[in-house]
Amino acid sequence: MEKDIKFFIDGKRIDGRAKDELRPIKIEVGVLKRADGSSYIEWGGNKIFCAVYGPREAYPRFLQKSDRAILKCRYNMASFAVEERKRPGPSRRGVEIGKVTQGALEPALLLENFPKCMVEVNIEVIQASAGTRCAGITAASVALANAGIPMKELVPACAAGKVDDQIVLDLCKEEDNYGQADLPLALLPRKNEFSLLQMDGDLSEEQLEEALDLGRKGCLEVFEIQKQALKKKYITEDVLNE
Amino acid sequence: MSSVLSDIKKDYIISLLKTGKREDGRGFDDTRNIKIELGIASKANGSCFVQIGDTKVIAGVQCEMGEPFPDTPNQGVFTTNAELIPMASPDFEAGPPREDAIELARIVDRGIRESGAVDFQKLVIKEGELVRVLFVDLHIMDYNGNLFDACGIAAIAALHSTKMPALDEEGNKIEGEFVSLPMKKIPIPCTYVKIADSILYDPSIEEEAVMDSRITVTTEDSGKISAMQKGDVGSFKKEEILDIVRRSKIKGDEIRSLLNEKFSEMR
Numbered sequence: 001m002e003k004d005i006k007f008f009i010d011g012k013r014i015d016g017r018a019k020d021e022l023r024p025i026k027i028e029v030g031v032l033k034r035a036d037g038s039s040y041i042e043w044g045g046n047k048i049f050c051a052v053y054g055p056r057e058a059y060p061r062f063l064q065k066s067d068r069a070i071l072k073c074r075y076n077m078a079s080f081a082v083e084e085r086k087r088p089g090p091s092r093r094g095v096e097i098g099k100v101t102q103g104a105l106e107p108a109l110l111l112e113n114f115p116k117c118m119v120e121v122n123i124e125v126i127q128a129s130a131g132t133r134c135a136g137i138t139a140a141s142v143a144l145a146n147a148g149i150p151m152k153e154l155v156p157a158c159a160a161g162k163v164d165d166q167i168v169l170d171l172c173k174e175e176d177n178y179g180q181a182d183l184p185l186a187l188l189p190r191k192n193e194f195s196l197l198q199m200d201g202d203l204s205e206e207q208l209e210e211a212l213d214l215g216r217k218g219c220l221e222v223f224e225i226q227k228q229a230l231k232k233k234y235i236t237e238d239v240l241n242e
Numbered sequence: 243m244s245s246v247l248s249d250i251k252k253d254y255i256i257s258l259l260k261t262g263k264r265e266d267g268r269g270f271d272d273t274r275n276i277k278i279e280l281g282i283a284s285k286a287n288g289s290c291f292v293q294i295g296d297t298k299v300i301a302g303v304q305c306e307m308g309e310p311f312p313d314t315p316n317q318g319v320f321t322t323n324a325e326l327i328p329m330a331s332p333d334f335e336a337g338p339p340r341e342d343a344i345e346l347a348r349i350v351d352r353g354i355r356e357s358g359a360v361d362f363q364k365l366v367i368k369e370g371e372l373v374r375v376l377f378v379d380l381h382i383m384d385y386n387g388n389l390f391d392a393c394g395i396a397a398i399a400a401l402h403s404t405k406m407p408a409l410d411e412e413g414n415k416i417e418g419e420f421v422s423l424p425m426k427k428i429p430i431p432c433t434y435v436k437i438a439d440s441i442l443y444d445p446s447i448e449e450e451a452v453m454d455s456r457i458t459v460t461t462e463d464s465g466k467i468s469a470m471q472k473g474d475v476g477s478f479k480k481e482e483i484l485d486i487v488r489r490s491k492i493k494g495d496e497i498r499s500l501l502n503e504k505f506s507e508m509r
C-alpha cells in the first residue's frame with residue numbers, strides 16, 4: 001500500500017490544510033419529506049443523505065425488546081459513489097459500518113422511552129472521499145434530532161490519523177489510502193467519552209494519546225456545526241410561521 | 243451475541259465487582275485457561291484449535307492460486323470468514339453470516355492485515371496475473387464469551403503453522419513439497435469489557451451479557467498498536483482507552499510467548 005507521496009508541502013497538507021484543520025463541512029436538516037427526520041451532509045468530497053424513521057413498532061417481532069426501543073442502522077454506498085463501480089447491494093464493509101454506527105449513536109438516545117419499538121437510521125453515501133462513517137454518524141445524529149427522538153446529546157464524529165509520522169485531523173483520500181494509521185472517533189461531548197473507536201495501521205501509545213486529543217478537538221468543532229445546522233433549520237421555520 | 247440474563251444475576255455480578263472480585267474468581271487481568279493445539283485438521287494447509295475457558299474455536303487456512311485484486315497487483319489475496327454455527331450457542335442460527343459474524347471476521351482480518359503479519363508481496367507468483375490466495379475460516383464450536391481473542395489467536399497461530407504447496411518457476415505445484423508462509427509478526431487481540439466502571443480482560447459469557455461496552459486492542463511484537471475496535475453500545479473515556487492499551491501490551495506479550503513455545507515444538 002506504501003506509495004511515494006509528499007504529504008506535507010511547506011508545512012501544509014496535500015489539500016492545503018493545517019494538521020489540525022477539518023475539511024469544509026455543510027449540514028442541512030430536514031431535506032427528505034417522507035422521513036420522520038433527515039439530513040444531508042457535505043464533508044470535503046463526501047456527500048451523504050441520512051433518513052430516520054420511527055419510533056414505530058419493531059419488526060420482525062422477535063427483535064422487540066420489552067423495556068426499550070431497538071436502533072437499526074443501515075449504511076449503504078451507491079455504486080457510483082467511488083471511481084471504480086461498486087457492486088450494488090449490501091457489502092460486508094457496509095454491514096460492519098452499520099453496526100458500529102449503531103454502537104456510536106445508541107448511548108446518546110433515550111430508547112427506554114419506547115418499549116417494543118424501533119428507530120431506523122438509513123445512511124446513503126452518494127459520493128465518497130474518505131471518512132464516510134464519521135460523516136454518516138454526524139449526519140445521522142442530526143437527523144435523529146430532526147425526527148424528535150429524545151436524546152441526551154448530539155454525537156459528532158471525526159477521524160484522526162497518522163501520515164509521515166505526524167498526527168493529523170480528518171484524513172483526506174490520499175492520506176487515508178497511503179497514510180500510516182486511521183482512527184475514526186465519535187464523541188459524547190457532555191459525557192466526554194468516545195462511542196466510536198476503530199483503528200487500523202500502526203500507532204505507538206504516545207501517538208494514540210495525541211490522536212485521541214486531536215480527534216476530540218475535531219469532534220467538538222463538528223459538534224458546533226451540528227448545532228448551527230439545527231438552529232438554522234428551526235429559526236427559519238419560526239420566522240415563516242409568524 | 244449476548245444471551246438473556248436475569249436482573250438478579252446482573253446485580254450480583256456488579257456488586258461483586260464493587261468488592262474487586264469477578265464471578266468466576268479471576269482477577270481483573272486474568273485470562274481463563276488457554277489451550278492451543280496446532281495442526282488439528284490435516285486436510286487444511288494450516289489449522290489451530292483454541293480454547294479459552296469453555297470457548298472453543300477452530301481456524302483453518304487454505305491456500306489456492308488466483309488473480310490479484312486490480313488495485314494490488316503485487317500482493318497476495320487474503321480473506322477471513324467466520325461462521326457462528328448453531329452448534330455453538332442456542333442463539334446462533336444457520337444461514338449466511340450476519341452482523342456479529344461479519345464484525346468478528348473483519349476485526350480478526352484487520353488485526354492480521356494491518357500489522358503486516360504476513361508478507362503479502364512474497365505471495366506473488368506472477369505480478370498482476372497469479373498470486374497465492376489465502377482463506378482463513380473461523381468455526382465457533384462453543385460460545386462462552388470472548389470470541390474475538392479466541393478467533394484472533396487461532397487465526398494467527400494457524401497462519402504461522404501453514405505449509406503451502408511449493409511451486410516451481412512456472413507456478414506449477416511440486417508434488418510432496420511444502421513451504422511455510424512468509425510470516426513476520428504475531429499480532430494478538432486483547433478484549434476488555436467495561437461493567438459499572440470496572441474494566442475486565444477476557445470477558446465470560448455472563449460478563450458479556452451485562453457489559454456496558456467492549457473494546458478490542460491488537461498489539462504486535464514491538465508493542466505497537468495495529469488495530470482497535472470499540473464494539474457494541476457504550477463508550478470509553480480517553481484515560482480508560484490508554485489504560486486498556488497498556489494492559490493489552492502485557493497480556494499480548496504473555497500470549498505471544500505461549501504461541502512461540504508452540505511454534506518451536508512444531509519445528
